[in-house]
Amino acid sequence: MPRRERVRQATVEEIKAVARAQMAAEGTAAVTLRAIAREMGMTAPALYRYFGSRDDLVTALVTDAYNALADAMEAAVEAVPPGRHGDRVRAAFGAFRAWGLGQPTEFALIFGSPIPGYVAPEATRPAGLRYTDLLGRLLADAHADGALDPARIDLRVPPALARQVEAFQRRRGGPALPAPVLAFGLGAWARVHGLVTLEVFGHLAPAVGDGTALFEQELEVIVRQSGLPD
Amino acid sequence: MPRRERVRQATVEEIKAVARAQMAAEGTAAVTLRAIAREMGMTAPALYRYFGSRDDLVTALVTDAYNALADAMEAAVEAVPPGRHGDRVRAAFGAFRAWGLGQPTEFALIFGSPIPGYVAPEATRPAGLRYTDLLGRLLADAHADGALDPARIDLRVPPALARQVEAFQRRRGGPALPAPVLAFGLGAWARVHGLVTLEVFGHLAPAVGDGTALFEQELEVIVRQSGLPD
DNA sequence: CACTGTTGTTAATGCTGTTTACTCTACCGT
DNA sequence: ACGGTAGAGTAAACAGCATTAACAACAGTG
Numbered sequence: 001m002p003r004r005e006r007v008r009q010a011t012v013e014e015i016k017a018v019a020r021a022q023m024a025a026e027g028t029a030a031v032t033l034r035a036i037a038r039e040m041g042m043t044a045p046a047l048y049r050y051f052g053s054r055d056d057l058v059t060a061l062v063t064d065a066y067n068a069l070a071d072a073m074e075a076a077v078e079a080v081p082p083g084r085h086g087d088r089v090r091a092a093f094g095a096f097r098a099w100g101l102g103q104p105t106e107f108a109l110i111f112g113s114p115i116p117g118y119v120a121p122e123a124t125r126p127a128g129l130r131y132t133d134l135l136g137r138l139l140a141d142a143h144a145d146g147a148l149d150p151a152r153i154d155l156r157v158p159p160a161l162a163r164q165v166e167a168f169q170r171r172r173g174g175p176a177l178p179a180p181v182l183a184f185g186l187g188a189w190a191r192v193h194g195l196v197t198l199e200v201f202g203h204l205a206p207a208v209g210d211g212t213a214l215f216e217q218e219l220e221v222i223v224r225q226s227g228l229p230d
Numbered sequence: 231m232p233r234r235e236r237v238r239q240a241t242v243e244e245i246k247a248v249a250r251a252q253m254a255a256e257g258t259a260a261v262t263l264r265a266i267a268r269e270m271g272m273t274a275p276a277l278y279r280y281f282g283s284r285d286d287l288v289t290a291l292v293t294d295a296y297n298a299l300a301d302a303m304e305a306a307v308e309a310v311p312p313g314r315h316g317d318r319v320r321a322a323f324g325a326f327r328a329w330g331l332g333q334p335t336e337f338a339l340i341f342g343s344p345i346p347g348y349v350a351p352e353a354t355r356p357a358g359l360r361y362t363d364l365l366g367r368l369l370a371d372a373h374a375d376g377a378l379d380p381a382r383i384d385l386r387v388p389p390a391l392a393r394q395v396e397a398f399q400r401r402r403g404g405p406a407l408p409a410p411v412l413a414f415g416l417g418a419w420a421r422v423h424g425l426v427t428l429e430v431f432g433h434l435a436p437a438v439g440d441g442t443a444l445f446e447q448e449l450e451v452i453v454r455q456s457g458l459p460d
Numbered sequence: 461c462a463c464t465g466t467t468g469t470t471a472a473t474g475c476t477g478t479t480t481a482c483t484c485t486a487c488c489g490t
Numbered sequence: 491a492c493g494g495t496a497g498a499g500t501a502a503a504c505a506g507c508a509t510t511a512a513c514a515a516c517a518g519t520g
Binding site: 002003004032033034044045048053054 | 475476477478479480486487
C-alpha cells in the first residue's frame with residue numbers, strides 16, 4: 001500500500017476512534033463533527049475528505065461495531081473444542097452479553113434506535129449478519145453431530161412458521177435444518193437478545209441489579225432444552 | 231377546573247400530539263420545537279411556557295408512551311375472564327407486541343436509546359413500572375390459584391439468583407412468590423421483550439419477515455412451560 | 461376600571477451539519 | 491530537477507437548532 005493511502009487510512013481510523021471515545025464519554029449526542037475535529041486539531045469541513053456526511057461516519061461506526069461483536073463472539077467460540085456444543089453456545093451468548101455490557105454505547109448504536117433521523121442503510125447488512133450466521137453455524141454443527149435431543153426440541157411447529165423458516169433457509173443457503181430446530185434457534189436468540197438488551201439499557205436493574213445470575217440461568221435453560229450434553 | 235387551567239391543559243396535549251405525529255411521520259429527529267411550533271401556528275419560544283425544555287417534552291412523551299402501553303395491556307387482560315390464566319398471559323404479551331408494532335417510534339422511545347443526549351430521568355420510573363407490575367400480578371394470581379405446575383417450573387435456581395429475586399420482592403412489596411416462579415416470570419418477560427424488539431426494530435425481518443407465527447410459537451412455549459392449562 | 465399574571469412575540473447567542481472558494485503541500489511523470 | 495496536479499486543509503457563509511432576554515398584548519380579578 002502506497003504511503004499516501006496508508007496515512008489516509010490512519011486518519012480514517014483516528015476519526016472513528018475519537019468518535020467512539022466521545023460517544024462513550026458523553027453519549028451519542030456528543031458525536032458532532034466539530035467536536036471530533038477539535039479533538040484532532042482540525043476543522044470540521046476537513047472531515048468531509050474522509051466521510052461524505054455525518055451519517056456516513058455513523059454508518060461506519062455501526063459496521064465496525066457489528067464486526068467487533070462478531071469478532072468477540074467468534075473468538076470466544078473458537079476457544080472451546082469443536083465437539084462441546086453446549087459450551088460453545090454458552091461461550092457465544094456469553095460473549096454477546098459481555099460485549100454489550102463492555103461497550104454499551106456501541107451496543108445501543110446497533111440494537112437501540114441509534115441516532116435520531118438515522119436509519120441503518122443497507123450497507124451495514126453484511127456485517128450485521130455475521131453474528132447471527134455464527135449462531136446459525138453453531139446450531140447446524142450441533143444438529144449435524146446429532147447432539148440435539150429431538151424429543152425435547154420437537155415443539156409442534158405450526159405450518160405457517162415452518163414455511164417461513166424454510167423460505168429463510170433457501171434464501172440464505174447453507175445446510176438445511178428441520179423447521180423445529182431452526183425455530184428453536186430463533187427463540188433462543190430472541191431470549192438472549194431480550195435479556196441482554198433489558199440489562200444493557202438499564203431496564204433490568206430495578207429488578208435484579210446484576211443480571212449475571214439470571215443470564216446464566218437462562219443459558220442453562222436453553223442448553224438443557226436443546227438436549228446438548230455439555 | 232377553571233377555564234384558564236383547561237385551555238392550558240389542552241395546549242399541552244396539542245403540543246404532545248403534534249410531537250407524536252411528527253415523530254411517527256419523520257422519525258425522532260423531526261421532534262424539534264420549531265417544527266412543532268410551526269405546525270401549531272406559533273413560535274418556538276412560546277413552547278417554553280408549557281415545557282421547561284425540549285428534554286422535558288421528551289420525558290412527557292416517554293411517560294405517556296409507558297402509560298399507553300400499560301393501558302393497552304391492562305385492557306387486553308381484563309377482556310379475559312379472571313380464571314383463565316393462560317389466556318390472560320397470552321393477552322398481555324399479545325397486547326405488548328401489538329402496541330409495539332402499532333407505534334414503533336413510541337416503542338423505540340421507550341425501549342431503544344431514544345434520543346441522543348437524552349437519558350430517561352427518574353420521573354418516568356413509576357409509569358415504566360406499570361406494565362411490569364401487571365405482568366407480576368398475572369404471575370402472582372396464577373400462583374395463588376395454584377395454576378402453575380411446580381414440576382415444570384422448578385428449574386434449579388442457584389442461590390445467588392434466589393437471593394436477588396427475594397430482595398427484589400422485599401423492595402417492591404406485594405405477594406411473595408417462590409424464587410423459581412419469579413425467575414421463570416423474569417425469563418418469560420425477557421423472551422417476549424427480545425422477540426418483539428427484534429421484530430419492531432427490523433432485525434427479525436431478514437429471517438422470517440412477519441414475526442406473528444414465531445411470536446405465537448414462543449407464547450405457546452411459555453404457557454406450556456408454566457403448566458398453565460388455558 | 462386599574463392591576464397583574466399569563467401567553468405570546470421578536471431579537472440575539474452559540475451550537476449544529478454542510479457547501480463553497482481558496483491555499484498549501486506532497487507526490488508523480490517527464 | 492521541475493512543473494503540474496491531486497489531495498488535504500482552511501476560513502467564510504448559510505440554514506436550522508435550543509435557549510434566553512426583553513418586551514407587547516391580553517384575560518381574569520381586586
